[in-house]
Amino acid sequence: xxxxxxxxxxxxxxxxxxxxxxxxxxxxxxxxxxxxxxxxxxxxxxxxxxxxxxxxxxxxxxxxxxxxxxxxxxxxxxxxxxxxxxxxxxxxxxxxxxxxxxxxxxxxxxxxxxxxxxxxxxxxxxxxxxxxxxxxxxxxxxxxxxxxxxxxxxxxxxxxxxxxxxxxxxxxxxxxxxxxxxxxxxxxxxxxxxxxxxxxxxxxxxxxxxxxxxxxxxxxxxxxxxxxxxxxxxxxxxxxxxxxxxxxxxxxxxxxxxxxxxxxxxxxxxxxxxxxxxxxxxxxxxxxxxxxxxxxxxxxxxxxxxxxxxxxxxxxxxxxxxxxxxxxxxxxxxxxxxxxxxxxxxxxxxxxxxxxxxxxxxxxxxxxxxxxxxxxxxxxxxxxxxxxxxxxxxxxxxxxxxxxxxxxxxxxxxxxxxxx
Amino acid sequence: xxxxxxxxxxxxxxxxxxxxxxxxxxxxxxxxxxxxxxxxxxxxxxxxxxxxxxxxxxxxxxxxxxxxxxxxxxxxxxxxxxxxxxxxxxxxxxxxxxxxxxxxxxxxxxxxxxxxxxxxxxxxxxxxxxxxxxxxxxxxxxxxxxxxxxxxxxxxxxxxxxxxxxxxxxxxxxxxxxxxxxxxxxxxx
Numbered sequence: 001x002x003x004x005x006x007x008x009x010x011x012x013x014x015x016x017x018x019x020x021x022x023x024x025x026x027x028x029x030x031x032x033x034x035x036x037x038x039x040x041x042x043x044x045x046x047x048x049x050x051x052x053x054x055x056x057x058x059x060x061x062x063x064x065x066x067x068x069x070x071x072x073x074x075x076x077x078x079x080x081x082x083x084x085x086x087x088x089x090x091x092x093x094x095x096x097x098x099x100x101x102x103x104x105x106x107x108x109x110x111x112x113x114x115x116x117x118x119x120x121x122x123x124x125x126x127x128x129x130x131x132x133x134x135x136x137x138x139x140x141x142x143x144x145x146x147x148x149x150x151x152x153x154x155x156x157x158x159x160x161x162x163x164x165x166x167x168x169x170x171x172x173x174x175x176x177x178x179x180x181x182x183x184x185x186x187x188x189x190x191x192x193x194x195x196x197x198x199x200x201x202x203x204x205x206x207x208x209x210x211x212x213x214x215x216x217x218x219x220x221x222x223x224x225x226x227x228x229x230x231x232x233x234x235x236x237x238x239x240x241x242x243x244x245x246x247x248x249x250x251x252x253x254x255x256x257x258x259x260x261x262x263x264x265x266x267x268x269x270x271x272x273x274x275x276x277x278x279x280x281x282x283x284x285x286x287x288x289x290x291x292x293x294x295x296x297x298x299x300x301x302x303x304x305x306x307x308x309x310x311x312x313x314x315x316x317x318x319x320x321x322x323x324x325x326x327x328x329x330x331x332x333x334x335x336x337x338x339x340x341x342x343x344x345x346x347x348x349x350x351x352x353x354x355x356x357x358x359x360x361x362x363x364x365x366x367x368x369x370x371x372x373x374x375x376x377x378x379x380x381x382x383x384x385x386x387x388x389x390x391x392x393x394x395x396x397x398x399x400x401x402x403x404x405x406x407x408x409x410x411x412x413x414x415x416x417x418x419x420x
Numbered sequence: 421x422x423x424x425x426x427x428x429x430x431x432x433x434x435x436x437x438x439x440x441x442x443x444x445x446x447x448x449x450x451x452x453x454x455x456x457x458x459x460x461x462x463x464x465x466x467x468x469x470x471x472x473x474x475x476x477x478x479x480x481x482x483x484x485x486x487x488x489x490x491x492x493x494x495x496x497x498x499x500x501x502x503x504x505x506x507x508x509x510x511x512x513x514x515x516x517x518x519x520x521x522x523x524x525x526x527x528x529x530x531x532x533x534x535x536x537x538x539x540x541x542x543x544x545x546x547x548x549x550x551x552x553x554x555x556x557x558x559x560x561x562x563x564x565x566x567x568x569x570x571x572x573x574x575x576x577x578x579x580x581x582x583x584x585x586x587x588x589x590x591x592x593x594x595x596x597x598x599x600x601x602x603x604x605x606x607x608x609x
Contacts, residue, residue, distance in 0.1 A: 071578035078563070079587060083594045114469055241497055241524075244552030255524070262527050352468050354520060354531070356500075365501055367520070380503040382520075387501070390555045419578060 036064065039401070043072050047150055047405045050415030054393070054404075061400045066393040070386075074419040081379040085344025086112045087186060089379070094180035096383060097417040100139035100360035101181045102131045102171070107357035110265055111366040112186045115353045116320060123311045124188035125267040126304045130201070131174065131183060132266070132357075133297040133304075138167045139360030140248070140290040140297075143412040147287060148219060150409045151228045156218050163211050166204050173197035187321035188314025198305075205302060212298075216291055226284065233395045233407035234282040243391040246384050247362025249411055252289045253281030259358040270307075271300045283410040290412075319346055344374040361385055361412055385417040445528050446472040452494055456487050464533075473531040481519075481534050482544040488521060488530070489549055496530065498522040499550045502557070504564035507535075508590045514538035515564060545570040563588035 042053040051072040057064040077092045084092075093104035106128050113120060120128075141164050145157040168178040174197050175183040175190065184190060193201075219225050235245070240253040250257055258275045260268040276292035278285030314321050322341055323334035340346055350372040356365035365382030392411065396404040449472055453462060457480065464475040476484060488496035500520040508514055513535035521530045536543065545568040546553035557568045558577040565586035568574055576583065585592065 071576075071580075074578040076587070079594060239551075242551045244499060244550070257524055262524075352473075354469075354471055354529070363500070365520075367501065367503065367518070369505070378503075378505050380501065380518075382501040386555065386559075387552055390552065 041066075041401075041404070043069070048408060049146060050413065050418070052413070052415055052418065054396075056396075056401070056404070058401070063396050063399055063401065063404060066396045066404070068389065068393055070389070071419055073415055077420045078379055078381065081376055083375055085346075085374050086348070086376070087341070088344070089376075090184075091180065091182050093381075094182055095416050096381065096420060097139070097360055097364070097385070097414045098179060099142050099414055100135035101179065102135040102183045103139075103357060103359045104364065105181060105183045106132055106266070107355065107359065107364050108366055109184050109186050110357065111353055111355040111368050112320075113315075114355050115348060115351060115368060115370055116186070116317070117349075118187050118315045118317045118320060120188055120266075120315050121312050122267065122309045124313050124315070126308050127189050127193060127313060128184065128266045129268065129271070129304045130301050130308075131171075133301045134167050134170060136358075136360055137294050137297050138164050139412075140294050143360075143409070144219075144287055144290050145215070147229075147283070147406065147409045148225070150405050151225055153219070153222075153225065156215050159211065160215055163204075163208055166200070166208075170197060170200050170204065173200055185314065185321055187317045188312070190314075190322075192313045201301075201305065205298065205305070209298065212291075212294060220288070220291070228402075228406060229283040229287060229410070231280070232283045232403045233399065233410065234280045235391065235395060236281065239391075240281060244387040245362065245391070246388070247359065248289045248293060249281075249286055249388055250362065251276065252278035252285035254279055259356050259363050263356070265355070265357060268300075271303045273297075273299050283406055286410045346374070348372060348374075356382065359384060361414065361417065362388065381420060383417045383420060385413050386420070389413050389418055442470040443467070445526070446470075449494060449528055449530060450474075452491070453484075456491070457484055471529050471531055473533065475533045475535070478517075478534045478536050478543050481517075481532065482546065482549075484532065485519065485521070485546060486549055494523050494528065495525045496521045496523045496528075498524050499546070499552055499556075500529070502546075502553070502560065504560040504566050504588065506538075506564060506588065506590045508538075510535065512537045515541050515566060517543055517560065517566060541566045543568055547571055562586070565589070 037058040039056045039058050040053060041056055042048045043051045053069040053072070055067045055069070075095070077096070081089050081092060090105050090108055093108045094101040096104050141160045145160045148154070148156040171181055171183070172178050173194060175181050235253055237253045237255050240250050241255060245253065246257065254277050256275050256277050261275060273296045276289050276296065278289050318333070318337050320341065323331070323337055327334035328338045348370050350370060352367070352369045354365060354367045356363045358364075362384030363382065364384060367380040367382065368376050369378040371377040388411065392408065392413075395407055399407070446467055450465060453474065461480050461484070462474040462476055464473075466473045488494070498521065500522045502517060502519045505516040505518060506514060507516065515538050516533055516535040519532045521532070522528070534543070541564070543566055545557060547557065548570065554571070554573070555577060557571055558574060560566045561568065561574050562576040562579050563586055575581065579587065
């Protein structure tokens with residue numbers, strides 16, 4: 001493996017040590033005082049929660065440099081997308097940030113709708129908001145409870161994972177699957193919320209706040225937890241912006257950039273919610289911002305569910321939206337559209353669209369260039385993890401190994417999104 | 421003979437478009453671009469779906485992005501994303517880079533494109549301006565073979581290091597080109 005230039009710092013330290021020793025070659029075999037240890041953190045390490053490697057140079061307990069290697073689960077989504085009709089790209093987006101797949105699915109659907117000029121009815125937009133906010137809660141719950149596990153507190157993790165399970169049951173009721181959801185269609189949702197789904201949602205909305213409160217009281221002012229996370233891995237607002245941070249990580253540094261507010265999509269402008277911001281962008285701030293965002297997401301879901309408008313749950317766009325199966329058997333037009341959509345023979349306008357949504361980790365962007373064919377000419381995903389993970393090697397310098405683990409889990413790096 | 425009602429409606433559309441805040445903002449950004457860097461620097465000014473898009477030459481790209489970053493009026497402080505692109509049929513302009521900038525203060529986005537020949541895929545790096553450009557440029561190098569001069573560590577990032585081609589170029593079809601049992605021109609397989 002080629003030696004990375006960030007190792008240059010290490011070589012410099014060795015060189016200086018050599019000069020001090022009068023040009024003698026150090027470290028010698030018997031002299032451990034100046035020796036640096038190379039430590040492989042990953043690729044398969046239980047604390048990295050995904051497959052990526054960091055080659056750390058350690059001076060005793062201190063990390064001198066970290067060189068990340070990524071791409072272990074690269075699946076060439078951008079290349080594959082160039083050969084797939086639009087609706088077949090949705091399952092690819094599932095597999096990016098698999099902790100909050102509905103956000104990815106709907107971000108992609110909205111991108112295509114923007115290209116096609118399809119107007120989605122209010123009810124479908126509100127339904128999307130509910131599902132997206134549920135996904136955000138699930139995403140943040142995983143991140144924060146795993147952070148607890150990495151600091152040695154297993155209880156909170158087991159406790160909130162029950163709630164995540166209930167969210168997945170709601171997904172199941174809405175779209176039929178749990179993790180890789182493939183939820184919704186271009187033009188709206190594939191079916192209306194069933195009475196069971198609404199009932200499960202209402203029940204969960206009633207029960208979840210108590211659990212969340214208990215989770216927070218277990219961590220927020222916990223002396224042991226605070227000792228592990230306060231002032232660990234801080235990043236300034238300027239640096240975070242320069243590194244392209246978005247989402248909770250950027251807001252923890254004190255920048256109130258949220259795509260839901262800045263460029264509202266799917267009727268987010270109808271709801272009242274706050275954007276929590278931190279002050280010094282350390283691990284503790286990231287934890288608190290995520291916790292508060294869970295409360296705000298709950299607020300949004302409650303508002304959307306109470307004000308859920310009547311009406312159709314999908315756009316009236318027969319060219320792009322699959323007709324109901326019963327109609328396909330009886331109705332000529334439905335059969336034709338069904339065939340054309342499944343075979344990817346729908347017409348798309350020539351053009352280019354950039355659409356972004358606030359994903360679990362930040363601004364998830366889709367840049368779609370269409371040449372009028374059945375597939376995108378080029379599709380680029382702006383994956384927030386990929387962009388902000390490059391700051392990690394700078395953030396760990398000078399910290400200890402146990403801090404590096406905590407910083408990694410507080411940044412919520414999801415390998416699927418990192419590698420696409 | 422022109423239809424008077426139609427003319428009126430297009431005129432109404434034009435005034436509506438002129439009053440549209442996005443269009444106004446875009447016009448403001450474009451005026452700034454022209455003032456700072458000269459009108460001849462930019463070709464193909466478009467506004468697809470409300471996002472101002474300009475094409476320029478690669479010699480100017482570093483200057484323009486640095487100028488926009490330092491500009492105190494519009495404050496383009498955020499590099500949202502950048503990606504490579506390959507149009508094999510555009511002679512001597514086969515490869516391209518597309519930059520998305522965002523001014524968080526005014527909430528304006530800007531897309532800048534540059535195109536250059538496949539035989540000479542050299543572009544100045546932005547890593548001196550944006551730390552985030554580092555991996556984005558490595559990705560563009562990995563997938564399109566675009567060389568960024570001045571990049572501190574231009575290595576492959578997602579693919580294996582001993583790969584000897586750049587897979588996102590259009591000359592590499594997704595499926596095995598030697599197979600004949602799967603050629604179906606109608607359904608793309």
